[in-house]
Amino acid sequence: MTNSKSIFITGASSGLGRAAALTFAKHGWTVYATMRRPEAHADLGEVEGVTLLPLDVTSPAQVEAAVARAIELGGVDVLFNNAGYSLAGPLEGASDAAIAQQFETNVFGVMRVTRALLPHLRERGGATIITTTSIGGHVAMPLNSAYHATKWALEGWSESLAFELRPFGIEVKTVAPGGIATDFFGRSMNLVRHPAYEDQLKTILAAFTSPERAARRSTAEAIAEVVYEAATDGEDKLRYFAGEDAKAYIAQRRELGDQGFHMALAKAMYGG
Template sequence: MTAQRPKTIFITGSSSGLGRAAAKLFASHEWKVIATMRNPEREAELATLPGVALFPLDITDRAQIEQAATRAVAAGGVDVVFNNAGYGMSGPLEGLTDEQMLRMVNTNLLGTIRTTKAFIPHFREKKTGLFINTTSIGGLITVPFNSLYHATKWALEGWSESMAFELNQLGIGMKIVEPGGMKTDFFTRSLDVGRHPAYDALLDSVMGAITDPRQMETYSAPEQIAEVVYEAATDGKDQLRYVAGADAKATYAMRLQLGDEAFCRAIRQQFFGKHAETVSS
């Protein structure tokens, strides 16, 4: 009897956080893992794990995306693409430069779209395959001073939902994992902050609330969210969205229960308190 070929997952953004945790988890389940990152030569641990290959990939580089996809297919094919690379951005719109905005859109949105496009021919030819996209609870709700980040995550939500219809007709799946807060370096190494003096006090108040140690205690470990990614990859369900983490589930349930307008008032009150007055025109 012929042994079944181990499945292969291609992961973007594997150098830290969720991507790294997912690479280790899938490898522990005897998957072949192609872990991509901008500087694989700096990675020591993943390179030692059985079945893990490190590829260089900057998802803002279209040529490098094509090269990585071609190399992965030539190495034996891919069963799952986990689009995980991305980062956070906070700050008032007036405080963000064009360069910051373009980098965010190119990474969080277009990087995922281009990586997906590069693998569709492979999946279409073999009439099977699965894309899993990391969005965020920030693709279902918003908080102040994260407008560009939310723009990319809400765009990914809509794009993924539409693509799920399109790809399903070809035998290809698409799923979304929507984590809440994670105990990673997201708010340090992975956060880009834009500032403008007119908003400094308000921004400091909002960032203080988000990074309050008591709030961060409610966040999930990346290993917990990686388990949800593994579930999405292996459960065989016709399910689009996987809200991941207790805080994300509670926040999204609150939005559904209150409705959009009441939820937005609650968020405004949470972050701005007595300064939560609104201006209507």
């Protein structure tokens, strides 16, 4: 099955990005799967309809080159901003450089890629920009403040951009997953430490890596289907919550209100 549509995906080497590349390719889309080291993921490039492009979203030169190449190869209808990672641990343990890098990848990289593609998307018409945020852009957990700050930033940025691009017929959407059964707690998480927070960190890490919590995580493939829905449903809809845990968290927050939810989460995490 062939499809005249095309999608540009960042962070496509593994996890949700890779699953999204395979999902769209399965539906006949042309997929530009970008990643820092495409040579290490040649198998993905062998899938029909998938073209691998080198891209580090923190490099302006690479962003311009990857965007130019995708346009040269036929153009882009959907941008899926997915590259990102988590800087976890106490704020006191994080250096200025670590915090800056978290924002450089998770926020500024997203803005950089989007800005580079916007002239083409405006000219092409009927385009869609989808950004992976997180339930962590709506609900904050302990010892993850820098990561949450980036995801809340992306939610606000996307909402504002949706207004800004509406006159050009460009849809802006976010997909906010809960936990995904990938290596996010390994390769995609940088953990910083500080001696004053070690007991707290052990408690929180045990809670987040428990078998019970792992069982509630969604597969990357299931979240990729939500991304495909956002790209194809034709709905004027800003936010897509993906995964039963994400939907449960946002429903509970809405039911209890901000303060009630905050107190309930504090009790669950710390007791008392």
